[in-house]
Amino acid sequence: MLKFLKMIKLLVANWKANPETLTEAVRLAKNIDYTGVVIAPPFPFLDGVRKVIHKAKLAAQNVFWSDGPYTGEVSANQLKKLGVRYAIIGHSERRRNLNEIDAIINKKVTAALNNSIKPILCVGEGPELHKSGDHSKVLRFIDNQLKLDLHGIRNPRGVIIAYEPIWAIGTGNSDSTEHVSKVVALIKERLGSVSILYGGSVNPNNADKFMSIAGISGALIGGASLKSSEFKKIISISKRY
Numbered sequence: 258m259l260k261f262l263k264m265i266k267l268l269v270a271n272w273k274a275n276p277e278t279l280t281e282a283v284r285l286a287k288n289i290d291y292t293g294v295v296i297a298p299p300f301p302f303l304d305g306v307r308k309v310i311h312k313a314k315l316a317a318q319n320v321f322w323s324d325g326p327y328t329g330e331v332s333a334n335q336l337k338k339l340g341v342r343y344a345i346i347g348h349s350e351r352r353r354n355l356n357e358i359d360a361i362i363n364k365k366v367t368a369a370l371n372n373s374i375k376p377i378l379c380v381g382e383g384p385e386l387h388k389s390g391d392h393s394k395v396l397r398f399i400d401n402q403l404k405l406d407l408h409g410i411r412n413p414r415g416v417i418i419a420y421e422p423i424w425a426i427g428t429g430n431s432d433s434t435e436h437v438s439k440v441v442a443l444i445k446e447r448l449g450s451v452s453i454l455y456g457g458s459v460n461p462n463n464a465d466k467f468m469s470i471a472g473i474s475g476a477l478i479g480g481a482s483l484k485s486s487e488f489k490k491i492i493s494i495s496k497r498y
């Protein structure tokens with residue numbers, strides 16, 4: 258009976274602008290095709306990956322809010338028609354490198370929900386704020402991102418929140434369980450029982466620590482999701498919870 262009540266952890270593989278070829282993408286996808294895994298390949302590989310996965314689900318790394326005359330964009334409607342179930346929105350790499358502001362992120366979250374795509378909304382503080390050591394300031398910063406990014410969303414429970422402290426992404430320095438727990442408490446206080454992922458240097462050595470945090474539903478994984486042996490280890494760790 259307990260088995261049925263257990264919520265399976267969600268492991269989102271954010272491949273970013275990797276790998277180089279469709280052949281490699283397909284090979285990687287086949288290796289990590291497990292229940293609970295969500296694969297977010299770059300746009301050119303979405304359809305190829307879709308064709309070879311059976312248990313994993315598909316995510317886009319970005320989404321646009323409309324069809325029509327928007328050169329270079331891919332709409333939520335197009336992604337839905339392709340079978341994409343999730344979309345990563347507001348990743349710090351897009352906020353920083355493409356000036357993606359909260360008003361844009363809010364439009365993307367809204368469009369994804371309107372097209373039955375589950376947004377994985379990324380929030381998190383940068384290195385300066387982290388270095389200040391002022392936890393309440395960090396929480397206020399995240400709270401403000403949630404407020405702006407989810408403006409007008411009537412049912413935020415349809416959104417997955419990924420807490421990704423920017424200073425922890427790709428650095429090998431993951432966050433402490435104490436700090437992640439404080440952020441989880443803040444998110445729950447503001448949004449109720451939403452799913453929350455942790456992201457930032459998750460690997461087979463620290464996955465256990467993050468999976469065991471109360472209120473954490475899984476992880477958003479960059480680098481380690483490109484090495485199937487590492488990612489598989491994280492999958493088996495996640496199955497313990």
Ligand code: 13P
Pocket residue numbers: 271348421425426427428429456457458459477478479480481
């Ligand atoms: P890393 O796991 O490489 O730190 O990347 C995290 C991330 O940005 C996932 O979206």
